[in-house]
Structure formats: C-alpha cells, structure tokens
Amino acid sequence: MPDAPPDYVRTGRAFDAVAASYDAIYGPDGNAIMAWMRAESLAVLSETFPPGSRLLEIGCGTGEEALYLAERGRSVLATDLSPAMAARTLAKAQVAGSGGRVAAVALPARHLEALRPAKGDLFDGAYASFGALNCEPDMRPVMAALAGLLKPHSAFVCSVMARCCPFEIAWYLAHGHPGRAVRRFRGWQLAPVSGAGIGAWVGVRYLRSRDILAACPDPASFGLEMLMSLPLLLPPPYLDELFRRRPEFFRRMEDWERRLRKRKPWCEWGDHILLVLRRG
Numbered sequence: 001m002p003d004a005p006p007d008y009v010r011t012g013r014a015f016d017a018v019a020a021s022y023d024a025i026y027g028p029d030g031n032a033i034m035a036w037m038r039a040e041s042l043a044v045l046s047e048t049f050p051p052g053s054r055l056l057e058i059g060c061g062t063g064e065e066a067l068y069l070a071e072r073g074r075s076v077l078a079t080d081l082s083p084a085m086a087a088r089t090l091a092k093a094q095v096a097g098s099g100g101r102v103a104a105v106a107l108p109a110r111h112l113e114a115l116r117p118a119k120g121d122l123f124d125g126a127y128a129s130f131g132a133l134n135c136e137p138d139m140r141p142v143m144a145a146l147a148g149l150l151k152p153h154s155a156f157v158c159s160v161m162a163r164c165c166p167f168e169i170a171w172y173l174a175h176g177h178p179g180r181a182v183r184r185f186r187g188w189q190l191a192p193v194s195g196a197g198i199g200a201w202v203g204v205r206y207l208r209s210r211d212i213l214a215a216c217p218d219p220a221s222f223g224l225e226m227l228m229s230l231p232l233l234l235p236p237p238y239l240d241e242l243f244r245r246r247p248e249f250f251r252r253m254e255d256w257e258r259r260l261r262k263r264k265p266w267c268e269w270g271d272h273i274l275l276v277l278r279r280g
Contacts, residue, residue: 007203008108011135012081014193014200015061019084022062025194026237032244033237034130037230041129041159041274042068044226048155048276049074053124056149058109058142058158059132063089063102070101077123078104079112081135109136112145123150127157130272134161134204139215147221150279156222159230159274163206166269167235209268209275222277228261229270236271 018025028035042065049055051073060066060078066089070076080086083106093102107114109132126146136142146156163184172181183189184206193200209227216222233253235242243250260266267273 007135007137008081008110011202012083012108014202015080015082016084017200018193019062019082019088022085022088023064027062027064031237031240033231033235033240036234037130037237037272038064040230041065044274044276045069045127045157046072048157049125049127056112056115056123056126056146058112058126058128059130060089060104061085061130061132063092063104065127065129066102066104067093067096067098070098071096075101076103077115078102079107079109079115080104080132081108082106109133109142110138112142112149116145116148123154125154125156126150129157129159131159131161131204133158133212134207135202137203139212140217143212143215143222144217147217147279152279154279155225156277156279157274158212158277159272160207160212161204162229162268162270162273163208164269165236165271167231167233168271171235171239207273209273212275212277220280222279224275225278226262226274226276227267228274229267230261230272230274231257232261232266232270233257 024030026034045065053074055069055074055076057066057076057078060080062085063078066076066078070093078086078089086104086106089102090104093099126149133139133142150156165184169181172178188203188205190201191204193202209224213224233256234250
C-alpha cells in the first residue's frame, strides 16, 4: 500500500486515539441521536442487501454496522483508515461469535483498488456510514475503485455529513453564532474528534449528493436510486442533550421527518444525507 499522505496521517492518528472510547461516546448508550440515526441507516442497509450478501464497508469505525449485518446473515470485509478502529472491529466480532463473517483491515479508502480480486470475485454491495467519506481528499479514486469491485447492478449505500443543515443554521443563529451557522458552506476545514484529546483535529468537507455523483468514473457507472436526509427535523448528534430533554416533542417531529426526508428539496437538507447508488 502506498505511503499515506499527511491528511491521512492526521486522520488516522486522531481515530486511533479515540478507538477505545468511541463506543462510549457514540455507541447505543452514549448518544441517543446517533443511536436513532444508526437504526435508520441499518434499516436501509438491511433492506438493500439481502442475507447471503458479501459486502465491503468503508470506514468501519468500531464495527457496529458490520456486526449487525453479520449477525443477520451477511459477510463483511470492513476497512478503516485507522488500524486501531479495524482492530477494534475484529475484536468485537470475535467476542460476538461473528468472526467467520467479519474480516477487518486497515486500508484508506483511496487505496480500495488493492482489494480487486484476481478472479473476478466481486462484492455484492458496499457501504460507508456517517461521514467516513467527508474526510476523503479526493472521492474520484474511491468511486473508480468501487466501480471495479462491485458486481453489476449492486448497490453502494453511503451517508455523508451534508452541506446544508437547517436545524444547525437555525440553532446557531438563535444563539448568536452566525459564523457557525454557515460553517458547512466553507469547503475544507478542521473539525475536532470527540474523545481523542486536545488538539486532535481532522480535515473534513461537507458534501452534496452531486459531489458524490461527480466523482463517479462516468455517468453510467452509478445511478442515484434514493436520497434522504438523516435527520432533517431532529437535532444533530452534538445536541444530544436537547434531544434527551424534549423526547415527546421530537417523537412528534419524527412523523414529519419520515414524510419529508425523501422529498425535494428536504432530501438534501440534514445533518447527514443518505444515498443509495446503483452500479451500472
């Protein structure tokens, strides 16, 4: 594998530092908003990839998605830029008894091409959840590699931190922080990694669906099958305390969330957006 560029080094070190505590921060008991988002994402993954599917995961983190899918009959090759995250995924799979269905390797998304099999044993699908792709310096090598790794007509499901989040804009404007309200429109910027210690920052950019599609090798390689905000009307994960304080209010908002999140223009507006792309 080629040497990692400086941005990969920074990102890898930050997520290595947080690997041991990541589940406590963002796991099912750590962040209620994140748990809700993961449940919604897993529902899409389960619907998209039937049992028996052989899947590729980009940015596996501590393996929550991989373990969930493996326990329900899929097999997953989980990859992550961070060696500590990949090791954590593998250890959790072994404890859960899913080791036979989950493999984990430390591999930057830019170098997915290294996984291309010699005998055409392609994947039945791939996914990248919750912003792993927002840290990618260049999406074009990622999408080109996926075009060669996936079977024809298979799906790639990805959720990325969105360019426009109305809830965040309204929140920061209401609290007198206009600069923060428009931060997602500024292109590349540094973002702190929670739990990784003071000074742990990674480069991120906020994405639109067209940014992902523009990175595809050609217009016929992938088509957009579904797009939805995740979430649209519920707060971002960093406002988890607000979500916990007002459970009845946000439970009522969920009904509107489900009505609007796949409709234009709201499908593009949220803390994250989730795309289902279909291989040509």
